[in-house]
Amino acid sequence: MTNKLQPNPLREGLSTRAVPQPCAIVIFGATGDLTHRKLVPALYNIAADGEMPPAVAVIGFARRPKTDDEFRAEMGEATRKFSRQAVRDEIWDGFAKALFYHQSEFGDEAGYKKLAERLDHLDEVSGTRGNRLFYFAASPEQFETIIQNLKQAGLNKARDGSWARVILEKPFGTDLKSAEHLNRVVQSSFSEDQTYRIDHFLGKETAQNILVLRFANAIFEPLWNTRYIDHVQITAAETLGVENRAGYYEGAGALRDMVQNHLLQLLCLVGMEAPTDLSADSIRDEKVKVVRSLRRYKEEEVRTQVVRGQYAAGAINGKPVPAYREEKGVDSKSQTETYVALRIALDNWRWADVPIYVRVGKRLPKSGTEISVHFKKAPQVLFNRESQAFEQNVLVIRIQPDEGISLRMQAKVPGTSFRIESVKMDFHYGTSFGKASPEAYERLLLDAMAGDATLFARRDEVEQAWAFVDTIEEAWAEKEKAPKLCTYPAGSWGPEEADELLARDGRSWRRL
Numbered sequence: 001m002t003n004k005l006q007p008n009p010l011r012e013g014l015s016t017r018a019v020p021q022p023c024a025i026v027i028f029g030a031t032g033d034l035t036h037r038k039l040v041p042a043l044y045n046i047a048a049d050g051e052m053p054p055a056v057a058v059i060g061f062a063r064r065p066k067t068d069d070e071f072r073a074e075m076g077e078a079t080r081k082f083s084r085q086a087v088r089d090e091i092w093d094g095f096a097k098a099l100f101y102h103q104s105e106f107g108d109e110a111g112y113k114k115l116a117e118r119l120d121h122l123d124e125v126s127g128t129r130g131n132r133l134f135y136f137a138a139s140p141e142q143f144e145t146i147i148q149n150l151k152q153a154g155l156n157k158a159r160d161g162s163w164a165r166v167i168l169e170k171p172f173g174t175d176l177k178s179a180e181h182l183n184r185v186v187q188s189s190f191s192e193d194q195t196y197r198i199d200h201f202l203g204k205e206t207a208q209n210i211l212v213l214r215f216a217n218a219i220f221e222p223l224w225n226t227r228y229i230d231h232v233q234i235t236a237a238e239t240l241g242v243e244n245r246a247g248y249y250e251g252a253g254a255l256r257d258m259v260q261n262h263l264l265q266l267l268c269l270v271g272m273e274a275p276t277d278l279s280a281d282s283i284r285d286e287k288v289k290v291v292r293s294l295r296r297y298k299e300e301e302v303r304t305q306v307v308r309g310q311y312a313a314g315a316i317n318g319k320p321v322p323a324y325r326e327e328k329g330v331d332s333k334s335q336t337e338t339y340v341a342l343r344i345a346l347d348n349w350r351w352a353d354v355p356i357y358v359r360v361g362k363r364l365p366k367s368g369t370e371i372s373v374h375f376k377k378a379p380q381v382l383f384n385r386e387s388q389a390f391e392q393n394v395l396v397i398r399i400q401p402d403e404g405i406s407l408r409m410q411a412k413v414p415g416t417s418f419r420i421e422s423v424k425m426d427f428h429y430g431t432s433f434g435k436a437s438p439e440a441y442e443r444l445l446l447d448a449m450a451g452d453a454t455l456f457a458r459r460d461e462v463e464q465a466w467a468f469v470d471t472i473e474e475a476w477a478e479k480e481k482a483p484k485l486c487t488y489p490a491g492s493w494g495p496e497e498a499d500e501l502l503a504r505d506g507r508s509w510r511r512l
């Protein structure tokens with residue numbers, strides 16, 4: 001018996017993911033919400049799970065004066081509050097030594113020169129090998145200034161054998177024109193393969209599992225088309241209101257905030273063809289074809305196929321909450337939508353005549369994101385013949401919470417009579433794998449350190465998604481004949497008009 005023939009038990013089940021490399025991570029907007037709530041807690045969890053490359057330095061870049069120690073203390077407090085796992089002092093202490101603060105205005109050339117010197121020094125003392133990851137967590141108006149200054153300081157180019165990459169947070173523009181402009185600005189300094197446009201929904205465990213479900217199993221793909229599928233629903237519901245983000249949200253609204261990016265990305269994963277291989281571009285080539293196949297609405301169709309709503313006062317879990325227009329920083333006559341429902345058509349062979357209903361809203365009764373695939377009913381012969389209408393088979397992919405997949409089907413109720421009822425086959429991540437999924441940002445930061453752009457949006461995907469959303473925004477912006485903005489009480493499932501959208505087709509929204 002030779003060793004060669006034996007599978008190595010240590011390698012069994014290991015993935016073939018690229019290896020994250022030592023690097024310096026510069027976070028622009030280090031004193032902001034995202035850094036506190038998501039980025040630094042994610043980096044800590046990567047370290048706590050032993051997944052961090054051997055040398056990583058994190059440099060917070062922001063305007064306010066602060067020492068390294070003050071920054072470390074502030075990040076420690078935030079991480080204790082927002083981390084997925086309880087913070088262990090011995091791990092935090094080691095991790096915190098690799099946190100630094102760099103004070104500079106975003107537009108100050110000298111600040112970038114000093115940053116370059118600091119990074120060179122860190123390469124020597126920490127072993128970050130000249131690799132740099134620039135994370136744009138600042139507000140989008142600052143992106144252009146930061147990019148130009150990075151270029152000016154030569155930081156967009158890495159030394160031989162090293163790399164420089166940018167991660168750009170959303171919103172990536174506010175329409176096609178501004179997204180194209182931003183893309184041109186980015187590409188004047190960083191090439192497409194240095195550019196990582198983040199969409200944190202793609203980092204969610206179950207979003208990644210959509211491709212596994214579809215292409216690692218032989219039983220679903222033959223059914224995944226217009227012959228067997230009646231329709232698809234994608235829902236992203238939140239109990240939260242606008243919180244303290246009115247400054248951004250008033251100009252964005254639910255369509256730009258959630259549909260243009262997160263929900264269209266989920267739709268791509270559900271709708272795409274099998275890629276030729278698992279490389280980032282093969283997968284993204286297939287996804288962009290889905291976005292290109294989205295039927296563009298004619299102006300009058302926006303009225304009939306899209307419903308926009310805004311929450312009025314109501315109650316969430318029995319607690320009264322104010323109307324959107326009464327929230328801090330919101331205009332008392334605001335026309336911003338906090339809810340949107342769409343009937344989408346994909347013009348390609350696989351999905352012809354399969355409506356895709358998408359809805360997203362704030363201040364709904366429950367938080368949850370899911371995709372449900374509703375199959376056509378069995379023919380009305382045999383068990384189906386009687387007047388009793390059977391439910392459809394429904395495959396539900398729960399993105400969050402309680403990540404998992406369930407399949408609804410018909411079964412005979414035990415007993416001497418022949419009664420048939422719907423039952424559910426259920427797979428829960430938590431119970432099957434017995435461990436918590438990492439946060440989306442953990443996965444995405446590691447991928448960027450490894451140079452794997454699969455879970456990041458490519459330029460053409462983002463631009464095509466804007467082209468689709470722009471037709472709706474333009475119709476909404478019409479002064480005289482704009483489709484109406486419906487209202488719904490906080491704590492309800494959205495405006496009645498959204499129910500009518502499906503009722504017209506003889507369907508209804510799935511209850512979450």
Ligand code: BG6
Nearest residue numbers: 170200238240257258262369400
């Ligand atoms: C963000 C939106 O991108 O996603 C927020 O700007 C939204 O409005 C959030 O609340 C939802 O993400 P998650 O991961 O909390 O479901």
